[in-house]
Amino acid sequence: MDDNQLQPLTRIAIRVQAALSRCVRNGLCVEAFDRLEAQFSDISRLVRRFRICRERGWTAAQQNQRNVLNLCLDDLDDSIRHLTSQLGRDPIEPPNLRSVLDDLRETSDEFGGLRYESRGACLVAVTELIVLEDITLGQFEIRISLDALARSEPLDALHAVALRPNPCAADDAITHPHVNKERVCLGDATAAFQSALQSGRLADAFLITRAVLTTYNSDSPYCKLDAWHGRPCTDCGYIADGDDLYWCEGCEKDFCDECFSSCAACGTSSCDGCLTGCRLCDERVCDDCLSQCSTCGTTLCNGCLDDGLCPSCQEARTNTENDNDEASHYDTGEEGQSHQDQVELATSAMAAASA
Amino acid sequence: MRILFVNNDGGGFADYIEVADGTTVQTLFAQQISHGKPEDYLIRVNRQPVTRDQVLQEGDRVTITPTKIEGAATR
Numbered sequence: 318m319d320d321n322q323l324q325p326l327t328r329i330a331i332r333v334q335a336a337l338s339r340c341v342r343n344g345l346c347v348e349a350f351d352r353l354e355a356q357f358s359d360i361s362r363l364v365r366r367f368r369i370c371r372e373r374g375w376t377a378a379q380q381n382q383r384n385v386l387n388l389c390l391d392d393l394d395d396s397i398r399h400l401t402s403q404l405g406r407d408p409i410e411p412p413n414l415r416s417v418l419d420d421l422r423e424t425s426d427e428f429g430g431l432r433y434e435s436r437g438a439c440l441v442a443v444t445e446l447i448v449l450e451d452i453t454l455g456q457f458e459i460r461i462s463l464d465a466l467a468r469s470e471p472l473d474a475l476h477a478v479a480l481r482p483n484p485c486a487a488d489d490a491i492t493h494p495h496v497n498k499e500r501v502c503l504g505d506a507t508a509a510f511q512s513a514l515q516s517g518r519l520a521d522a523f524l525i526t527r528a529v530l531t532t533y534n535s536d537s538p539y540c541k542l543d544a545w546h547g548r549p550c551t552d553c554g555y556i557a558d559g560d561d562l563y564w565c566e567g568c569e570k571d572f573c574d575e576c577f578s579s580c581a582a583c584g585t586s587s588c589d590g591c592l593t594g595c596r597l598c599d600e601r602v603c604d605d606c607l608s609q610c611s612t613c614g615t616t617l618c619n620g621c622l623d624d625g626l627c628p629s630c631q632e633a634r635t636n637t638e639n640d641n642d643e644a645s646h647y648d649t650g651e652e653g654q655s656h657q658d659q660v661e662l663a664t665s666a667m668a669a670a671s672a
Numbered sequence: 673m674r675i676l677f678v679n680n681d682g683g684g685f686a687d688y689i690e691v692a693d694g695t696t697v698q699t700l701f702a703q704q705i706s707h708g709k710p711e712d713y714l715i716r717v718n719r720q721p722v723t724r725d726q727v728l729q730e731g732d733r734v735t736i737t738p739t740k741i742e743g744a745a746t747r
Contacts, residue, residue: 419719422719423716423719426719494743494745495743495744495745497745501743502743502744502745503741503743503744504741504742504743504744505682505741505742505743505744506741506742506743508682508683508684509680509681509682509683509684509741510684511684512683512684512685512686513680513684513686516686518678518686520719521678521680521735521737524680524714524737525680525737525741528737528738528739528740528741529741529742529743530743531739531740532740532741532742532743534742534743534744536742537742537743537744537745538744538745539745
């Protein structure tokens with residue numbers, strides 16, 4: 318049959334079947350073979366080292382290599398069992414052309430059309446308009462790459478492209494709560510999607526992807542819908558709606574409630590970065606509530622300074638004053654009399670005695 | 673009788689199963705998807721939408737796909 322006489326969908330089906338055939342051939346045991354080869358290489362290297370250590374009498378190093386070798390041999394044992402199990406399974410037959418064609422027709426019926434793009438070798442179907450929690454995300458192209466499929470990389474084969482993007486305000490690569498840089502995080506659908514694609518059930522793969530795109534999982538999005546038009550916290554990056562962000566007057570930036578606090582001394586609102594912990598009491602205070610000890614220069618909160626002195630310097634000053642007081646008290650003798658008074662009294666007494 | 677049953681719920685399943693003669697789509701759904709409601713799924717027999725009371729035939733291909741599946745965000 319002349320190629321020009323084939324229906325377009327049939328031509329696509331031929332390409333798809335070829336890709337699926339390569340997928341089956343590539344997928345079977347290749348990963349297990351690669352792993353086995355890498356392990357043999359590691360073990361060869363370890364054996365060489367072990368021999369060197371033994372020849373040179375490096376007992377401790379020899380024991381170390383021996384331990385590592387034991388672990389590698391255990392892993393090798395597991396790999397051999399796994400490969401044996403795979404080889405023992407019935408070979409997977411790729412779907413026949415008829416089956417592939419039926420799949421493509423089903424996809425076209427479900428999505429109102431299906432096209433093939435030779436650049437990138439992609440099958441493309443377009444979803445309906447997607448609106449999640451009153452946010453219009455638009456239509457998405459679900460693109461499945463036949464090249465990635467042939468390489469047995471089902472998750473790499475899938476992309477979702479927003480036709481009229483309404484991305485998250487904080488990152489325009491996030492066009493859907495579960496789509497980042499056109500990569501769909503399938504979550505609960507991952508296993509089913511991989512199974513569908515590896516079995517050649519393309520219609521199922523498209524339908525599963527659409528089911529993810531039309532569902533919002535608020536527990537694990539790239540960006541929550543209630544913060545879709547929000548801004549990121551300057552500190553932790555959490556994206557929050559404008560009403561849930563706090564403005565720091567100190568550094569003039571936005572912060573979420575986890576990264577926003579207040580001065581323990583004066584209560585002024587501030588981000589954590591603009592507060593400093595007092596070295597004595599550990600309270601976090603603003604710059605206005607911090608001062609330096611006038612003697613030693615230690616920076617403490619105003620509550621820990623007494624008359625401008627830190628407790629150590631305050632204590633030292635108190636001790637000095639006490640010492641001075643004691644010394645002054647010893648010099649006067651009787652209470653209240655100064656030394657000069659005593660001299661004058663003695664002089665008067667002597668004068669009287671002479672007279 | 674033997675049918676091809678494809679369940680795209682959970683981890684995915686696609687294999688031939690035995691069902692009793694006269695089994696309807698509704699009965700099969702109730703047997704295989706005990707936790708779900710039919711209106712939350714796309715149910716196709718031989719790639720076509722069908723009514724719940726359609727009786728399955730030998731060799732039918734039955735596919736059940738959820739219409740809502742929770743995605744996630746890889747970090």
